Each structure stands twice: as structure tokens, then as C-alpha cells.
Amino acid sequence: KDIITMIKTCNVVRESIPNVRFLIYGNKDAVPEYTEECEHLIAELALENNFELAGFHNNPELIYSEGDISILTSISEGFPFTVIESMSCGIPIVATDVGGVSEALDHNCGSICKPKDYKEIAHEVVRLLKDEPLRKKMGENARKKVKEKFTIEHFIEEFETTYKNLFRSSMELSNNI
Numbered sequence: 001k002d003i004i005t006m007i008k009t010c011n012v013v014r015e016s017i018p019n020v021r022f023l024i025y026g027n028k029d030a031v032p033e034y035t036e037e038c039e040h041l042i043a044e045l046a047l048e049n050n051f052e053l054a055g056f057h058n059n060p061e062l063i064y065s066e067g068d069i070s071i072l073t074s075i076s077e078g079f080p081f082t083v084i085e086s087m088s089c090g091i092p093i094v095a096t097d098v099g100g101v102s103e104a105l106d107h108n109c110g111s112i113c114k115p116k117d118y119k120e121i122a123h124e125v126v127r128l129l130k131d132e133p134l135r136k137k138m139g140e141n142a143r144k145k146v147k148e149k150f151t152i153e154h155f156i157e158e159f160e161t162t163y164k165n166l167f168r169s170s171m172e173l174s175n176n177i
Contacts, residue, residue, distance in 0.1 A: 001026070002096075003038050003053075005073040005118050011045045012122035017129055022051045022071070025063055064089040068135060069128050074098050075115045080105075088146040092138035094124045104150070109142035 003024060010022045028035045035053065042051050057063055064070065070086035070093045077099030084104055086093055093110035095101045096117075105112055111124035128135045 002073045002075045002116065003034070004041060005075075005096075005116050005121070006071060007038060007041050007045065007047065007051055008118035009071070009073065009121045009125060010047055010051045012119060013125050013129075014047070014050050016126045020050055020125075020129070023054050023063075023067065024052065025054050025057045025060065027056045028053055061085070061089075064091055067091065069094060069110075069125065071121070071125065072096060072101070073115075073118075073121060074101075077101060079103070083110075084146060084150050087142035088150075090139040090143040092128055092135055092142055094121055094128065096121070106145075109138050109145055 006022065006024065010020065013020045038053060042048060042053075064086050068091075070082070070091045072080060072082055072093065072095035074080075074096055075098060077096075079100040080095065083093050083095055083101060087104070087109060093105055095105055095110065095112055096115040097112045098115055102112055111128070113120045113124060128138070
């Protein structure tokens with residue numbers, strides 16, 4: 001998930017917002033060496049009061065609303081459920097442009113940045129944190145987009161449409177043979 005970039009982002013954001021607080025949830029024991037590397041960088045940059053590796057959380061749906069924004073600094077991603085989950089809580093996102101992020105996120109509900117570009121990510125984080133009306137509007141847009149495009153009903157409708165189109169195409173093909 002590239003927590004190193006997120007730590008560097010926090011360091012840049014702290015220059016503009018000294019009391020910023022990044023909370024990162026996830027299993028700290030999954031890759032102990034990486035966790036140690038992250039903890040070392042946090043100490044090296046003196047971010048102990050700004051950046052917390054909070055560990056595993058049993059109820060992730062409860063943590064999205066803890067923050068003002070959600071940040072995803074992945075260098076690789078499939079379909080970004082974290083982004084959708086944050087959006088469903090009305091939380092705007094700053095994410096890297098990897099995998100399916102741009103399918104879920106647009107400029108109306110967050111910002112999409114280049115992977116590993118912690119300065120660009122920090123700029124977008126500061127912009128959203130300092131502009132409450134924009135942040136709230138993007139959060140509303142995010143929630144609306146999830147309700148319109150990412151509900152189970154929508155997924156079922158899309159699958160049905162796809163299967164109907166495939167069936168129709170196969171029938172036309174067999175009629176032409």
C-alpha cells in the first residue's frame with residue numbers, strides 16, 4: 001500500500017498544518033520488516049505526534065468517519081474497495097492513479113495523484129483540509145456517486161445487461177453461420 005509515501009506526505013502536510021494527524025489501520029504483523037521500516041521513518045522525521053500505525057481494527061466501517069479525508073497511496077491496486085467504502089461514508093479521497101482508482105474516483109469527490117509523488121499528494125491533502133466547504137461538497141458528491149454507481153442493485157443490473165448482450169451476440173453469430 002506504500003505507507004512510506006504516506007509518511008513522507010504527512011511530513012510535507014505538517015509544514016502547513018502542524019497538528020495534522022494521519023491514522024493508518026491495518027495488520028502491522030503482516031510484513032514485520034516493512035512495519036519496522038515505517039516506524040523508523042516516522043521516528044526519523046519526528047512524526048510520532050502526527051502519524052500513527054493504529055493496527056488492525058475489527059470494524060473497519062466505523063473508522064472511515066473518524067477522519068476528514070481518506071488517503072490511498074498504493075502503487076498497485078485492483079478495484080479500490082477502500083476508496084468506495086470511504087466515499088460511501090461521505091469522505092473525500094486523495095488517491096494514487098493505480099488499478100481501478102480512476103473508475104471509482106473523479107475530481108468531484110476527491111483527487112487522483114501520481115503514485116509515489118508525496119509532494120503532489122500532500123498538496124491535495126492540504127487543499128482539502130484547509131477548504132472545509134470544498135471538502136464537504138466532495139464528500140457529498142462521493143456519497144452520491146456510490147449510491148448511483150456502486151450499489152449491489154447497480155452491479156446486478158450491469159451483470160444482467162452484460163449477459164444479455166453476450167447472449168444476443170452469440171445468437172446473432174450462430175444465425176450467421
